[in-house]
Structure formats: C-alpha cells, structure tokens
Amino acid sequence: MKVIIKASWGQPLETMKIGKMKWCAFLLILLIGFNKTQGQNRIDGHFKLDTTIWNPMAYLADIEDFTRMNEISYESIIQQAPLDSVGNFSFNASLLDFEDHFYRIHFSKKGDSPASLHIGGLEENFLFLICNSQTNLSLRITSGEKFISVIDFSSHRPNQSLVEINRMEGLIDTLDLYGPTMNRDFLRNAVYDRLRQYADTCSIPLVSLYAIYMSRFETNYPKNRKYYQEFLTKWKGQGNNYFTVFREHLSSDNAPSILTILLVSIIIPGVLGYLWIRKRRVKKSQSLQKSLTVQERKILELLKEGKSNKDISSEFNISPNTVKTHINSIYSKLKINSRPELMDFKE
Numbered sequence: 379m380k381v382i383i384k385a386s387w388g389q390p391l392e393t394m395k396i397g398k399m400k401w402c403a404f405l406l407i408l409l410i411g412f413n414k415t416q417g418q419n420r421i422d423g424h425f426k427l428d429t430t431i432w433n434p435m436a437y438l439a440d441i442e443d444f445t446r447m448n449e450i451s452y453e454s455i456i457q458q459a460p461l462d463s464v465g466n467f468s469f470n471a472s473l474l475d476f477e478d479h480f481y482r483i484h485f486s487k488k489g490d491s492p493a494s495l496h497i498g499g500l501e502e503n504f505l506f507l508i509c510n511s512q513t514n515l516s517l518r519i520t521s522g523e524k525f526i527s528v529i530d531f532s533s534h535r536p537n538q539s540l541v542e543i544n545r546m547e548g549l550i551d552t553l554d555l556y557g558p559t560m561n562r563d564f565l566r567n568a569v570y571d572r573l574r575q576y577a578d579t580c581s582i583p584l585v586s587l588y589a590i591y592m593s594r595f596e597t598n599y600p601k602n603r604k605y606y607q608e609f610l611t612k613w614k615g616q617g618n619n620y621f622t623v624f625r626e627h628l629s630s631d632n633a634p635s636i637l638t639i640l641l642v643s644i645i646i647p648g649v650l651g652y653l654w655i656r657k658r659r660v661k662k663s664q665s666l667q668k669s670l671t672v673q674e675r676k677i678l679e680l681l682k683e684g685k686s687n688k689d690i691s692s693e694f695n696i697s698p699n700t701v702k703t704h705i706n707s708i709y710s711k712l713k714i715n716s717r718p719e720l721m722d723f724k725e
Contacts, residue, residue, distance in 0.1 A: 419471040419512055423483070425519035426465035432503075432525075433486050434461040438469050441480040443623040444591040447506070450484070452493045471513040477618065478510050478536070478584055485525075498703025499696070500524050506544075508536040508584050539585045546573055547592045551702050563716050570594055574605065583616050587624060597713050599628065669711045677704050681720055 423436065438457040441447060456474075459467040474481075484504035486492050496503045503525055509515055515537070520528040531537035549569050570593040577589035590609065599606055606628060613621060670678065673694070680690050687701045694701075714720055 419514055421469040421471050421507075421509060421513065422516045423459075423467050423469075423519065424465050424517075425461065425467070425485075425521075427461070427485065427521065427525075429461075431487060433488055433492075435459070435486070435492070436461060436467045436469075437484050437486070437492055439482045439484065441482055441506070443620050444480070444588065445623060445627070447482070447591075448495065448497050450482075450493050450495050455493060458492070471509060471515070472511050474509060474511045474513070476511050478508050480506065480508055480584060480588075480620065482506050496525075497700075499700040502526060505529050506540055506588075507531070508540065508582075536582050536585050539580065539582060540588060543573065543576065543585070543589050543592055546576070550706065551699060566715070570598060574598075574602075577609065578605075583613055583618075584620060586613070587620055590624070594710055594715075596627075596710060597715050670708060674704055674708050674711075677701070678708055678720075681705070681708075681717065 421438070425436070427434070436459045437455050438459070439450060439454045440456050441454075457469050459469050461467045482504050484495060486494055486503070487501075494503075500523060505519070505526060507515070507517070513534075515534050516532050517534075517537070518530045518532075519526055520530075522528065529541055531541065546569060550566055573589045573593035577586045577593070580586040580589065586609075595606070610625060610628070676694070677690055680693060685693070687698055687705070690696075690701050691698050709715060709720075712720070
C-alpha cells in the first residue's frame with residue numbers, strides 16, 4: 379500500500395520538496411547573475427607609455443577632499459593595475475564607493491616610489507576622475523610634449539567636464555606671454571570668473587565644486603560672498619565630505635572678519651586694540667608661511683628679491699612650468715593674486 383504524506387495545507391510533501399529545490403536553484407542563478415553583473419563594472423584605460431622610463435603599472439588613489447588633490451600616500455592608493463604589452467589596464471569599479479567620488483590615476487617612473495607625484499611641468503604624471511561602484515568607463519591617454527597630453531573619457535559626461543575645467547585653468551600657465559603684470563592679472567581674473575560661471579551652470583555636484591576650487595576661491599571669497607552663499611544654497615542637499623570641508627573652509631574664512639570687527643569696535647579700545655590686531659596679523663602671516671613647502675619658501679625669497687621666473691628656473695634647475703606651478707601654489711596659500719601683493723606681504 380502506498381501512503382502519500384501531505385503538508386498541513388494539503389500539498390503532497392514530495393511535491394513540496396521539489397518546489398523548494400526549484401526555488402533554491404532559481405535564487406542561486408539570481409545570485410550568480412548579480413555577482414557577474416557586479417564584476418562587469420570597470421574602469422578600462424589605454425596608455426602607451428615608454429616602459430624604459432616608466433613602470434608599466436597604473437595606480438588608483440582615493441581623494442578624500444579637494445584640499446588634498448596634490449597629496450599622496452601609500453594608504454590613499456586603493457588599487458593598482460598592470461599595463462599589458464599594448465598599454466591596456468583595468469580597475470574594478472565594483473570595489474569603489476556607491477556614490478560619486480573623486481579619484482586620481484597616476485603612474486610612476488622607474489626608481490620612484492609608487493606613491494610619488496610630479497606636479498606641473500612636462501612630466502606631470504596623474505589625472506583626476508569621478509566615478510562610483512556602478513561606473514563603466516573607458517579612457518584613453520595620449521603622450522605628446524607632456525607625459526599626459528590628451529585625456530579622452532569617451533562619452534562619460536562628468537569626466538569630460540573635468541577635462542574642460544582643466545583646459546580653462548591651464549590657460550593661466552600661458553599668462554607670462556601677455557605683457558605687463560596688469561594684463562596678466564586681468565586675464566587671470568577673467569579665467570577665474572569663467573570657472574565660477576561654469577560652476578554656477580553645472581548640474582553635477584562634484585564637477586561644480588571642482589570648478590570652484592580651480593578658481594582659487596580663497597582669494598575671491600571676500601569680494602563675492604553673495605555668490606558663494608548662493609552656491610551653498612544650490613547644493614544644500616549635498617552632505618558628502620567634499621561639500622562639508624568646503625563649508626567649513628568658508629566658515630573659517632568668514633569668522634576672523636566678524637571677530638576683528640567685534641574686537642576693534644567693542645572689546646579692545648584705542649591703542650590696545652591696534653596692538654592686538656597687529657600682533658594677530660603677524661601670527662596669521664607666520665601661519666600662512668608655515669603652510670609653504672621648503673621649495674616654495676626658497677622660491678618666495680627669490681620672488682621678494684625681484685627675481686624673474688627664468689632666474690628661478692635657472693637657480694633651482696627646474697622647468698619654467700614647474701616654477702609657475704610653485705608660484706600659483708604660493709599665491710593660493712598666502713591668499714594673494716599677484717607679485718605686487720606678494721611684495722606687500724608682511725613676514
């Protein structure tokens with residue numbers, strides 16, 4: 379006699395077991411398919427470099443905020459990818475942050491540490507990009523007069539915008555060709571205005587903020603407070619670290635002016651107020667100078683002696699473009715815009 383055991387809802391147990399096996403198999407197929415799809419998110423690149431000079435390896439580094447774009451450490455390198463014989467390399471985007479994040483790809487010369495950057499000049503060895511864990515991105519890098527001369531991100535809009543911003547900011551390097559200092563200052567400010575206009579019309583948060591940083595907002599903020607207040611209002615929903623650091627930077631820049639007004643007009647009367655302010659300015663000047671690197675301090679001394687870019691290039695045996703990069707960095711850190719302002723800068 380054959381006995382069929384039924385479950386409480388009347389379904390034969392044998393049938394129920396088969397149904398569960400089918401569901402398990404179905405879920406397993408879904409899981410495999412999901413993992414396979416996740417693994418397809420890649421950052422594929424092509425760069426035919428001279429392997430007698432450069433290591434055939436690409437490095438992907440995480441940039442925590444825009445104030446650290448030119449900083450690097452072993453800890454910041456999150457992936458490395460070998461270049462094959464024709465220059466192809468690939469990073470696994472699935473391992474990146476879920477939301478848009480700012481990264482840097484760089485290459486190292488033979489004999490150099492993997493955590494090394496060449497900032498400015500013909501051997502600048504890095505590029506920036508925006509991506510996330512869902513990114514599928516292809517880029518092609520071309521060498522020319524500069525080690526990295528052309529970057530093509532195909533149709534990926536955020537990174538095409540970064541290339542456009544870098545192209546605008548790069549115009550500043552050519553300003554020495556445009557005659558007197560007055561003309562150069564006018565053209566430099568015109569470039570910064572164009573970058574702020576780009577940031578104002580951009581619909582991609584990180585790209586918009588990147589354009590602001592490239593416009594040297596630190597020196598422009600006191601004159602355009604309303605613009606930056608409107609910029610923060612536009613992106614008030616952005617709670618990532620990039621915007622958090624930017625808001626803190628603006629708050630710290632704004633605090634001294636309010637504090638100074640209170641101290642001068644209410645707390646410190648007459649001579650005591652004047653002496654206090656003078657002492658505070660000296661400390662601020664010293665603090666700003668401490669932010670300079672050893673090389674930048676040496677270049678600052680020569681600039682205050684009236685030396686030209688060519689003289690400095692010969693003095694330190696570095697290229698004119700590298701000199702310009704150092705000078706722009708000095709201007710940014712000291713919160714000035716021109717050599718006349720540098721001459722008036724009190725040490």
